[in-house]
Amino acid sequence: MGGGYVADTPGFNQPSLLKVTKQSLAQAFPEIRKMLKDSEPAKCSFNDCLHLGEPGCIVKGDWERYPYYFQLLDEIRIREEFQLRTFGTKREGDVRYKVGDMGVQQAEPRLEQKKHRRQSRKRINQSLLDELDELEDDDDSLDLENDPIVRAIENENQ
Secondary structure: OOOOOOOOOOOOOOOOOOOOOOOOHHHHOHHHHHHHHHOOOOOOOOOOOOOOOOOOOOOOOOOOOHHHHHHHHHHHHHHHHHHHHHHOOOOOOOEEEEEOHHHOEEEEEOOOOOOOOOOOHHHHHHHHHHHHHHHHHHOOOOOOOOOHHHHHHHHHHO
16 A cells, blocks of 8 residues: 655645544655564564554554554544444444345345334324414414314214
8 A cells, every 4th residue: 555645735635534434544754664664574463463563563653653543543432432423333324124035135125213104194184273372373264163174073083
């Protein structure tokens, strides 16, 4: 993996760390890559080592840009924890497989929750009654008690 440069020019938005993970951040620092290459065939004791001075880590924190590495790693850790809390670990697929006749699997698309549901007649009628109550409060001169439509809706709800 090659090195990279950070440019600061007018009109250039802040660089994003959205695609960088805790494990891939180390590859963006040539200092870490050099320390790992120089120490071959030896490796860090853990496959998921974050190079924070853990026992058995080959990368030592005595290099010039280590504070920046530590700061970026902290930002990535906070973002990953937030994403884990927000989105969770389980993501249901867009398709559900049902076992049909003779054990044949059939794909059934999943609908988004609460997006494809109709509003019940009772709820529609209740909202109409609520709107009529608001109208009644606004204008007391209307005679809604004797209105046949209002009576029909009230009788249907009882």
